[in-house]
Amino acid sequence: MAAAAGGEQLAAWGEEPVLGRRPKTKIVCTLGPASRSVEMISRLLRAGMCVARFNFSHGSHEYHQETLDNLRAAMERTGILCAVMLDTKVGPSPLAPFSISAVARLVLQFAICDFGVGLPCRLLHLVPLRDLDLRCDLWFLISAPPLFGRFCGPEIRTGFLKDGKPVQLKKGQEITISTDYSIKGDEKMISMSYKKLAVDLKPGSVILCADGTITLTVLHCDKEQGFVRARCENTSMLGERKNVNLPGVIVDLPTLTDKDKEDILKWGVPNKIDMIALSFVRKGSDLVEVRKVLGEHAKSIMLMSKVENQEGVANFDDILAHSDAFMVARGDLGMEIPIEKIFFAQKVMIFKCNIQGKPVVTATQMLESMIKSPRPTRAEATDVANAVLDGTDCVMLSGETAAGAYPELAVQTMAKICLQAESCVDHAAVFKYIMASAPIPMSPLESLASSAVRTANSAKAALILVLTRGGTTARLVAKYRPFMPILSVVVPELKTDSFDWTCSDEGPARQSLIVRGVIPMLSATTAKAFDSEATEEALGFAIENAKAMGLCNTGESVVALHRIGIASVIKLLTVN
Structure with a gap:
C-alpha cells in the first residue's frame, strides 16, 4: 500500500492520534489463560479487539465454551461486537x-x-x-499435545522418546527415522507421524525439526520398511512431539483431521462461529472439501486460508479464489521458504488479497516480546506498521494476549501503532492502483462501490454509510480503501417459508469486523424489502448513531449507498 512522503508527512509523524479513536486496521486477539475472564475480555474489547481467536490445539470443548460464554457476557457488558474465529492450527510444540x-x-x-x-x-x-x-x-x-492426545491439520511431528527424556543429537551424527509412531525414540532412532516419509523424500532432501532448530539431511530411504536414514547438520536437543517441516515436499495429508471435523461440527456450528482459520491449505480444492463438511452451514461461516508451505505458495491464486479471507501465517511459512524471502511473500500475498477485495490478516510474532515486556521491540513496532502500509486488513496477537503478562497493553500498543501507520497512507494512490487492477467489466455492485468511494473522496465526506443485508457491499467499498470510515448498517432480513417467519441474525455484522475501515452496526429497522420508507428510517437511525459515535458532525457530508427496491442508489447527504 502506498505511503505518503515528504517533509510535511515526516512532521506529521510526531502528532498524537485523536484520543479514543480506533484504527481502521482490525485487531485479532487469541484468548487464553491470561485473557479469558469477563473482566479481561471487556478490557480487550475496549482496547480495540475486533476478533477473538479460539486456538483449538489447546483445551477441551468445555474449556472453550466457558471462554465463549465469557466473551458474550463481555460483549453484553460493553456493547461492543466481536467476531469469533475457530483456528484449527496446532500450537507450539511442548517445551522439552x-x-x-x-x-x-x-x-x-x-x-x-x-x-x-x-x-x-x-x-x-x-x-x-x-x-x-x-x-x-x-x-x-x-497446551502440550501429549496431554490431550490431539493435533490438527496436515502437520507432521516427531514421536515419543524413551522415558520422555530429550535426546542429544550431534553434528555429523547419523540417525534412523521410522514411520512407526509407536516406537519410543533414542539417539539412534526416532519416529515421525508421516507414513509416506520414505516415499516422498529422497537423498539430499532436508528435514527441519523443532521450529527449524534441528536440520537433518536425508541419506537413504527404505520405502518397504518405512525407514529414512539422515545426518544431523547441527548439535541440538530433540524433545518429544516436535513439529516437522519438509521444504519443497508435497505431503499427502488431509486438510481436516477427524478432530478438526469434531471441533467444527460439534462446537463451532452450534455456537454460530463467524469464521474458521484453516491451517496448511495447499490447493483450492481443500476449501471445496471443507465446505462439503460444513454442508448447509457453509454459507454462514467464512473460510480463512493459511498458506504455510511451498505447495500452498505455488497454488496461492487458486486458494485465494476459493477463500473468503486469508491469513499470512509467517511461522510455518518461514520454515518452508528461505527466511530472507518472507517479507516479499507477505507483500505479494497482501497485495493480491487487496486486488481481489479479500480480507487479509497478518500474523505471527508481531509483538512477541510483550509476552514478558511492557514495551515491544523497535523491530516489532516497525513490523506492525509495515503490515499496515502493505495493506493488511487485520493484525493478530497470539501469545501476547493468550498467555502474556500484558494482554490489554499489547492491544493498546498495537492500536496506537496502526493509527500512526494509517496516517501515513496515501489513500489517493491506493485508490488509483486498485482501480487500475479492477476487473473489466466490473460487476454493477463493484462499480457502484468504487463510485461511492470516488464521490466521498471528491466531496471530502466524513463518512461512507452503507445499508446492507449480508455485508458484501460494505466489503466492496472497503476494497477501494477510502480515507474516511465505512459505517456498515446491517438491516435484518425478515424471511418466510409460508410456515414460519425468521429474522437474520448479527452474523454479517460480526464478519465485517475483519475488514479494514468497516464499522458494523445493527439497524433497528426490520423489513421484508428495501422500500423508501424503511430506507429513510434506517438512514436516519444510522446518521444519529454516527453522530453519537463521533464519526460525523453537523454540517459535514456523508455518502450513503443503499437499495430502493431493485435499484441501487448513491446519495450525498448533509448531516443536520
Whole structure:
C-alpha cells in the first residue's frame, strides 16, 4: 500500500492520534489463560479487539465454551461486537522437559492427580504475574499435545522418546527415522507421524525439526520398511512431539483431521462461529472439501486460508479464489521458504488479497516480546506498521494476549501503532492502483462501490454509510480503501417459508469486523424489502448513531449507498 512522503508527512509523524479513536486496521486477539475472564475480555474489547481467536490445539470443548460464554457476557457488558474465529492450527510444540521449571511440573502433576486434566488451565489465574516464567511454563505444559492426545491439520511431528527424556543429537551424527509412531525414540532412532516419509523424500532432501532448530539431511530411504536414514547438520536437543517441516515436499495429508471435523461440527456450528482459520491449505480444492463438511452451514461461516508451505505458495491464486479471507501465517511459512524471502511473500500475498477485495490478516510474532515486556521491540513496532502500509486488513496477537503478562497493553500498543501507520497512507494512490487492477467489466455492485468511494473522496465526506443485508457491499467499498470510515448498517432480513417467519441474525455484522475501515452496526429497522420508507428510517437511525459515535458532525457530508427496491442508489447527504 502506498505511503505518503515528504517533509510535511515526516512532521506529521510526531502528532498524537485523536484520543479514543480506533484504527481502521482490525485487531485479532487469541484468548487464553491470561485473557479469558469477563473482566479481561471487556478490557480487550475496549482496547480495540475486533476478533477473538479460539486456538483449538489447546483445551477441551468445555474449556472453550466457558471462554465463549465469557466473551458474550463481555460483549453484553460493553456493547461492543466481536467476531469469533475457530483456528484449527496446532500450537507450539511442548517445551522439552528439561526447560520447564520443576515447580511448574509439580503443580501440574498435583492438579492432574487430584482433579483430572481439565482443571490445570484454571491454575494460571492463581499464578501471580510476577511469576511469569512459572505462568508460561504452565501454559506450555497445559497446551502440550501429549496431554490431550490431539493435533490438527496436515502437520507432521516427531514421536515419543524413551522415558520422555530429550535426546542429544550431534553434528555429523547419523540417525534412523521410522514411520512407526509407536516406537519410543533414542539417539539412534526416532519416529515421525508421516507414513509416506520414505516415499516422498529422497537423498539430499532436508528435514527441519523443532521450529527449524534441528536440520537433518536425508541419506537413504527404505520405502518397504518405512525407514529414512539422515545426518544431523547441527548439535541440538530433540524433545518429544516436535513439529516437522519438509521444504519443497508435497505431503499427502488431509486438510481436516477427524478432530478438526469434531471441533467444527460439534462446537463451532452450534455456537454460530463467524469464521474458521484453516491451517496448511495447499490447493483450492481443500476449501471445496471443507465446505462439503460444513454442508448447509457453509454459507454462514467464512473460510480463512493459511498458506504455510511451498505447495500452498505455488497454488496461492487458486486458494485465494476459493477463500473468503486469508491469513499470512509467517511461522510455518518461514520454515518452508528461505527466511530472507518472507517479507516479499507477505507483500505479494497482501497485495493480491487487496486486488481481489479479500480480507487479509497478518500474523505471527508481531509483538512477541510483550509476552514478558511492557514495551515491544523497535523491530516489532516497525513490523506492525509495515503490515499496515502493505495493506493488511487485520493484525493478530497470539501469545501476547493468550498467555502474556500484558494482554490489554499489547492491544493498546498495537492500536496506537496502526493509527500512526494509517496516517501515513496515501489513500489517493491506493485508490488509483486498485482501480487500475479492477476487473473489466466490473460487476454493477463493484462499480457502484468504487463510485461511492470516488464521490466521498471528491466531496471530502466524513463518512461512507452503507445499508446492507449480508455485508458484501460494505466489503466492496472497503476494497477501494477510502480515507474516511465505512459505517456498515446491517438491516435484518425478515424471511418466510409460508410456515414460519425468521429474522437474520448479527452474523454479517460480526464478519465485517475483519475488514479494514468497516464499522458494523445493527439497524433497528426490520423489513421484508428495501422500500423508501424503511430506507429513510434506517438512514436516519444510522446518521444519529454516527453522530453519537463521533464519526460525523453537523454540517459535514456523508455518502450513503443503499437499495430502493431493485435499484441501487448513491446519495450525498448533509448531516443536520
